[in-house]
Amino acid sequence: MGYSYQLAKTMSNKLYITLIRNNQGEGKDLSELRRHTFSNTVDYRTLKKFVLKVFTPCKCREVHTRHKQALKESTSDDATLAETEELFDDWDGEANVTKRLCSGHERAIPIDNLVMDLDVKEEGISTLFCYLELHPHETWKLENLTNVYSTCNIQCYGGPALLQEIAKKCPPVAVAIAKAKKDGINFAGKTDIDFPVVEISDCMGWDSGPVKRELKMLMWNMSGANGPRRTGVMVEFANLAFHYRAPGDLTEDEIDDVIMSLHTRIQKQEKAELTNLKYLFDTLHSVSHKNFWMCADDLDEKKNDKLKIILEDYFQDQTDFKAAVLDATEPELSSYELNQVSSDIKQFIHMYSQEHKLNGRAIARVFHGVASPCFPATTWGRVRRFWRSNINIDFNLLIKLATKLLIQLR
Numbered sequence: 001m002g003y004s005y006q007l008a009k010t011m012s013n014k015l016y017i018t019l020i021r022n023n024q025g026e027g028k029d030l031s032e033l034r035r036h037t038f039s040n041t042v043d044y045r046t047l048k049k050f051v052l053k054v055f056t057p058c059k060c061r062e063v064h065t066r067h068k069q070a071l072k073e074s075t076s077d078d079a080t081l082a083e084t085e086e087l088f089d090d091w092d093g094e095a096n097v098t099k100r101l102c103s104g105h106e107r108a109i110p111i112d113n114l115v116m117d118l119d120v121k122e123e124g125i126s127t128l129f130c131y132l133e134l135h136p137h138e139t140w141k142l143e144n145l146t147n148v149y150s151t152c153n154i155q156c157y158g159g160p161a162l163l164q165e166i167a168k169k170c171p172p173v174a175v176a177i178a179k180a181k182k183d184g185i186n187f188a189g190k191t192d193i194d195f196p197v198v199e200i201s202d203c204m205g206w207d208s209g210p211v212k213r214e215l216k217m218l219m220w221n222m223s224g225a226n227g228p229r230r231t232g233v234m235v236e237f238a239n240l241a242f243h244y245r246a247p248g249d250l251t252e253d254e255i256d257d258v259i260m261s262l263h264t265r266i267q268k269q270e271k272a273e274l275t276n277l278k279y280l281f282d283t284l285h286s287v288s289h290k291n292f293w294m295c296a297d298d299l300d301e302k303k304n305d306k307l308k309i310i311l312e313d314y315f316q317d318q319t320d321f322k323a324a325v326l327d328a329t330e331p332e333l334s335s336y337e338l339n340q341v342s343s344d345i346k347q348f349i350h351m352y353s354q355e356h357k358l359n360g361r362a363i364a365r366v367f368h369g370v371a372s373p374c375f376p377a378t379t380w381g382r383v384r385r386f387w388r389s390n391i392n393i394d395f396n397l398l399i400k401l402a403t404k405l406l407i408q409l410r
Contacts, residue, residue, distance in 0.1 A: 030281045031368075031391050037273045038395045039121075039370045042128070043361050046118050047262050050128060051255060053109060053117075054142070058248025060102040100139055102249040106208060108150035108198035108241035119362065119374040129242060131262055140254070142246040148208065149237035152176075152197040152215060158232040160189055166218050166233060172211050173218075176200050197237065212237065283310050333393070341390055341398070345405050348386050353409075360403030364395050 042050075115122055132142045154173065156162040167174045176195035177187060187193075197215070201208040215235050220228045250258070287303040287310075289295045295303075313319055333341070348363055356362075362375060369388035371377035380387050390398060 030278070033277055033281075034274060034395065035368055035370050035391075037270060037277070038365070038368060039372075040124055040127075041270050042118075042120055042124065042266055043359075043399070044259070044263050045359065046120065046361075047128075047266075048259050050114075050118055050120075050125070051259050051262070053114065054107070054129075054132065054244070055246055055250050055255065055258070056105075056107060056248055058102055058105055061249050064101050100247055100249065102247040104141070104143070104245045104247050106145075106198055106202045106243075106245050108148060108196070108208070108243050110150055110239040110241045111147070112239070114242065115373045119372050121373060125242065128262065129244065131265055132246075132258070135258070135261060137257070137261075140247045140250060142244055145243040145245060147240055148198065148243045149239060150196055150198050150241035150243075151194060151237065151239040152212075153192065153194050153234075153236045153238060154215070154218070155192040155234040155236075156232065157191070157234070160187070160191055162232060163187070163191055163193065170214065170218060172197070172200050172204065172206075172215065175204060179203075198241070198243070279314075283307070286310075333397070337393070338401075341393055341401060342405065344386065344389060345398075345402050346409070349406060349409055358406060360399040360401075360406065363402040363406075364398035367391070367393070367398055368395055 111122055111125075114125060118125065120128075129142070129144050133144050135142070154163070154166070156166070167177050173193070176193060179200070180193065180195065181187065197212060198208045201211040204211075218233045219231060219235055221231050222228055287307045289300070289303075344367070345363060348366070349358060352358065356374070362372070364370075365372055366375055366380055366383075366386050367388070367390040369377070369381075369391060371380070377387075
């Protein structure tokens with residue numbers, strides 16, 4: 001399939017683009033291009049899991065309530081008590097949308113863990129963080145920070161006594177040990193500890209940067225007359241993480257609003273990409289030749305002028321483009337195709353539901369040959385029975401069918 005379009009003379013007299021038809025039939029290359037759009041989309045269920053992980057609940061509201069109660073109990077003067085109640089009432093309730101009790105907490109989520117948990121690529125999750133930062137909501141703000149290592153590992157080659165010694169002079173280590181003991185970890189005879197350094201820093205009300213520098217200084221003794229000496233302590237940081245600052249006192253309604261806004265934006269982006277792709281394909285198809293040699297020697301002035309008109313319309317009035325969008329219809333399957341796809345989905349569920357966490361999008365991705373962190377192409381590309389087996393079926397329709405059958409087969 002060949003296309004010709006005459007560009008400005010400064011660039012070239014002629015531009016020839018050759019697209020070879022897929023052996024399975026005309027139009028299959030459109031399905032191949034759609035795969036790139038579907039690989040970047042995220043469903044509502046995954047977005048909800050993502051938002052709940054990002055906006056981890058904090059205790060600011062609980063601390064505020066306790067502080068308010070303590071002030072009331074300690075104030076005996078009626079005038080002072082009235083002023084105190086008026087001050088706290090300004091912050092209480094959901095009616096006041098201009099103020100928030102929580103000013104924001106420093107958070108870090110390990111990238112590898114989040115990627116595998118959501119089954120979304122790192123760049124896709126980064127895009128979601130950018131959407132949250134650019135969200136127009138005024139009552140809360142998420143601030144993206146530079147990625148950091150979120151886990152600290154301390155090893156004491158001087159034995160358990162050395163670990164206890166550094167805990168006495170380094171508050172972050174003491175807090176980490178205390179929290180670990182609450183979780184049931186016994187430090188008798190232990191010479192090492194792993195802890196989330198960003199979480200510990202936020203718990204203490206400190207920034208993680210100074211805390212990390214202080215932890216690194218545990219490896220050196222700077223008081224010696226002969227210069228710095230090793231102390232027998234090894235401090236290492238690991239697990240690269242998404243780093244951001246966000247409030248933790250969002251209400252359930254606010255959480256739902258965040259999820260819905262992300263879902264709406266992603267759906268809008270997906271629809272725009274698919275519409276533009278389909279319009280581009282139909283446009284080039286309308287001015288194409290059956291074989292490349294038909295436009296290799298001479299310029300087809302009629303098709304060339306037609307393509308110019310289409311491009312001018314797209315970049316100016318978009319009359320034809322808007323009409324094409326309105327004429328777009330949802331794909332329909334014949335009863336035979338529907339039964340065949342349903343049979344493939346049932347077989348896939350019976351074979352892999354015990355080994356993998358399946359959902360409608362994961363199954364649709366495999367059937368379209370779209371790789372994801374939990375379903376990489378290097379592994380699933382060998383499963384030729386299912387990989388790319390239904391690439392001609394609409395992706396969103398596959399999601400609906402797979403989700404419906406997953407619910408039925410539980």
